[in-house]
Amino acid sequence: MTKRFWLIPAVASLAAGIAYAQYPILDMVADKVVQKYQSSSCEQLWQKKGEPKSMEEQRVIGLLKNDPQMRTAFLNKVAAPIANKMFECGMIP
Numbered sequence: 001m002t003k004r005f006w007l008i009p010a011v012a013s014l015a016a017g018i019a020y021a022q023y024p025i026l027d028m029v030a031d032k033v034v035q036k037y038q039s040s041s042c043e044q045l046w047q048k049k050g051e052p053k054s055m056e057e058q059r060v061i062g063l064l065k066n067d068p069q070m071r072t073a074f075l076n077k078v079a080a081p082i083a084n085k086m087f088e089c090g091m092i093p
Helices: 002-021 024-039 042-049 055-066 068-088
Strands: none
Touching: 024 068, 042 068, 055 068
């Protein structure tokens, strides 16, 4: 029973690792996004919230909209750190 219990997370981790390995540039972009949120103050995030997106950001957003697998890999990598920071800053309940 315990062997089965540990097998599920191991397989899930392996699958996630394979998904990330498919998009090395996406990993770099995701790391950059996470770093931006972690190094920004709450005030900086509030100020940037209303600003228009750069051409680079618009291009990445377009790629993510057109590739569901890439979007899933990206969101799996950035969702938790961004949500935590937004919660700390009072941007989400």
